Amino acid sequence: MGEDEITAWFAQQRRLSGEDFPIGVGDDMAEIRLSEAATVLITTDMLLDGVHFDLGKATLRQVGYKAMAVSLSDCAAMATVPVGAVVSVALAKGFDEEQLKELHGGIVEAGDKYGCALVGGDITSWRGDEPFAISVAMLSRRGATEPIRRSGAKVGDAICVTGALGGALLGKHSEFEPRVAEALKIAAMVSLNAMIDLSDGLSSDLNRICKASGVGAVIDSSRIPISDEGQKMKDPLASALNDGEDFELLFTLAEGESEKLLKNWDGDVPIARIGWVTESGKMEIKMPDGQMRDLEVRGYEHLG
Amino acid sequence: MGEDEITAWFAQQRRLSGEDFPIGVGDDMAEIRLSEAATVLITTDMLLDGVHFDLGKATLRQVGYKAMAVSLSDCAAMATVPVGAVVSVALAKGFDEEQLKELHGGIVEAGDKYGCALVGGDITSWRGDEPFAISVAMLSRRGATEPIRRSGAKVGDAICVTGALGGALLGKHSEFEPRVAEALKIAAMVSLNAMIDLSDGLSSDLNRICKASGVGAVIDSSRIPISDEGQKMKDPLASALNDGEDFELLFTLAEGESEKLLKNWDGDVPIARIGWVTESGKMEIKMPDGQMRDLEVRGYEHLG
Numbered sequence: 248m249g250e251d252e253i254t255a256w257f258a259q260q261r262r263l264s265g266e267d268f269p270i271g272v273g274d275d276m277a278e279i280r281l282s283e284a285a286t287v288l289i290t291t292d293m294l295l296d297g298v299h300f301d302l303g304k305a306t307l308r309q310v311g312y313k314a315m316a317v318s319l320s321d322c323a324a325m326a327t328v329p330v331g332a333v334v335s336v337a338l339a340k341g342f343d344e345e346q347l348k349e350l351h352g353g354i355v356e357a358g359d360k361y362g363c364a365l366v367g368g369d370i371t372s373w374r375g376d377e378p379f380a381i382s383v384a385m386l387s388r389r390g391a392t393e394p395i396r397r398s399g400a401k402v403g404d405a406i407c408v409t410g411a412l413g414g415a416l417l418g419k420h421s422e423f424e425p426r427v428a429e430a431l432k433i434a435a436m437v438s439l440n441a442m443i444d445l446s447d448g449l450s451s452d453l454n455r456i457c458k459a460s461g462v463g464a465v466i467d468s469s470r471i472p473i474s475d476e477g478q479k480m481k482d483p484l485a486s487a488l489n490d491g492e493d494f495e496l497l498f499t500l501a502e503g504e505s506e507k508l509l510k511n512w513d514g515d516v517p518i519a520r521i522g523w524v525t526e527s528g529k530m531e532i533k534m535p536d537g538q539m540r541d542l543e544v545r546g547y548e549h550l551g
Numbered sequence: 552m553g554e555d556e557i558t559a560w561f562a563q564q565r566r567l568s569g570e571d572f573p574i575g576v577g578d579d580m581a582e583i584r585l586s587e588a589a590t591v592l593i594t595t596d597m598l599l600d601g602v603h604f605d606l607g608k609a610t611l612r613q614v615g616y617k618a619m620a621v622s623l624s625d626c627a628a629m630a631t632v633p634v635g636a637v638v639s640v641a642l643a644k645g646f647d648e649e650q651l652k653e654l655h656g657g658i659v660e661a662g663d664k665y666g667c668a669l670v671g672g673d674i675t676s677w678r679g680d681e682p683f684a685i686s687v688a689m690l691s692r693r694g695a696t697e698p699i700r701r702s703g704a705k706v707g708d709a710i711c712v713t714g715a716l717g718g719a720l721l722g723k724h725s726e727f728e729p730r731v732a733e734a735l736k737i738a739a740m741v742s743l744n745a746m747i748d749l750s751d752g753l754s755s756d757l758n759r760i761c762k763a764s765g766v767g768a769v770i771d772s773s774r775i776p777i778s779d780e781g782q783k784m785k786d787p788l789a790s791a792l793n794d795g796e797d798f799e800l801l802f803t804l805a806e807g808e809s810e811k812l813l814k815n816w817d818g819d820v821p822i823a824r825i826g827w828v829t830e831s832g833k834m835e836i837k838m839p840d841g842q843m844r845d846l847e848v849r850g851y852e853h854l855g
Contacts, residue, residue: 384593
């Protein structure tokens, strides 16, 4: 089973009641009702040395920053407001105080930037030199709108992305800016039908929206904004489709809403319309030569 | 630095405002205000193979159960009501589907028993056979009372524990029952001043209450309930004082309240009064021979 199959299996095991859990397993965050008036959303991400970062190259400050930024990006994906996080870490036996402080610096740097307080944690130590692992659990609250889910895409919707895609491993993946403010701003300007953050690559994450919404999609390759780093890759288009770790927003909205958004958007991060939602149930891509092809899911699979 | 020094250092780095964070770093859970009327509490615990459990002996079902039970015990320590949890895991590359299902079984077994839903997670895989790690983040809400903190112990208070202590490594540590229901019941019957769960041993955890409250304590060794497993250890009293992983409740309350509690308590889990809070600032123990001695902190230190 891949990551998505496992998630689906988990979700099947226990249907969470819609009243107590407005959003259950299968979105970027789950939502829990605490009282009639209040809900809270939660996400968790585990990052491992040698898999999600490489302590031979990255600093501990970068690792702390990235661990928080990945969860902040989940808050952005739902257009919710980060409020607090807890962080647990597994350290090698020899890990010292200065290293811990550097890691902490990266965690609070990311938290401060996006208004997310570090409220607790757990520090554990291996018996030997087993590799470093860090897990973040982050809470957010609803913004001005309902949380935006993956399952709301409608046939005829425009498909948009923020920023530019591809080549994140050349640097961006350890220093990226989660689109928290952009997501809240977009959701306040127009009515969004579906949204996700691009953690595993456009082809993988668009597929998640399509599957959850029961729709298909056509992407116009000429409209995909490819980053400078992506342009440096052997196949820039493939890089933009499949590299992963872009941590940009991918969302769908009615045609008219997308026109309104693109006309009025004054944010620093560009927004591009890259395709539209279809009823075909499959993903297609219009290639630079004008040919239509099936768009294959080739993004990063955590358990691939 | 030991675990407590690190926690203190973290807490100093950023004072969380009392309005948004009624309970900050340094208790069993932090409390976050979500709106005027609503707060949520959160805790996180990371458990490592070879440190907190041994997959050579424990089943994955036991590991999943224990990971949840440790956090449930934190909910109990504050007399709060568990509502939901997210779980992240780091698996060796060869980890298969059946193993994942067994782990999941243990997680939901513990969750179901205490009304705590599994709402999400993150499954990651090492590149090779690095050891298994599991991190739980759990949310709870206030019960009928304010959350009970470590810092409220008052000179003259009675000190009580639930259950019996010592020898948890002989078995209880992987199958224990977090005292969620007992904590809520006790807090509803009487006014508690301070509470903690016994994760690292009576001497360590009582020290945390004393330090947080600025008080001392006297424990009467003859009143400490020692478990059957503790009785099997070479030094049963030392085992009850220092073994850790008892996951019982340790709490302080006014003398009169303790009398009321002990008289009216009809729960299945016994409660014993084992000492009293003093103004000395140090911990002392009345030994079986009647001599008073300083009670040294010898419990489990996560970073020892």
